[in-house]
Amino acid sequence: MAFQLLLNIVIAFVWMLLMREMTVSGFIVGFLIGLLLMSLMRRFFPKPFYPRKVWSCLKLLLLLLKELVVSSSAVIRQILKPKLDMTPGIFAYETKLNPGWELTLLCGLVNLTPGTLLLEVDPEENMLYIHAMHIEEAHGVEKHIRSTFERAIMEVTRS
Secondary structure, rough: HHHHHHHHHHHHHHHHHHHHHOOOOHHHHHHHHHHHHHHHHHHHHHHOOOOHHHHHHHHHHHHHHHHHHHHHHHHHHHHOOOOOOOOOOEEEEEEEOOOOOOHHHHHHHHHHHOOOOEEEEOOOOOOEEEEEEHHHHHHHHHHHHHHHHHHHHHHHHOO
């Protein structure tokens, strides 16, 4: 991905030099021409075409921002309730992510999920121990983590 992006930037600068137009619009036109050239020749690159990876990163960032807003509003709603109706508990969650930054990113996103807090990580077994404010919703939280966070992280790191 880094090689393809660097090549695209070089093509954009070469375009600017050929057109003798050192402006932002000239760079953008050159960048788009570079994208077009690289998309026509993408079968010669050993790795997948890089805009897919960039799009996956943007989707993960938007997911992070959405979870920030949702978790903040859920916490505010819980604080403003006159009566606390919680049944807290701890559940184990098995992940398919590799230990390292994939697992670290998942841990951060789990902490942003409303009503959950990561307590412990067991990297040998790929197990996370999560505290939930409403333990009866633990199965729904597991499905949410697997279908959103894990899928988005795998899209960024493994494709």
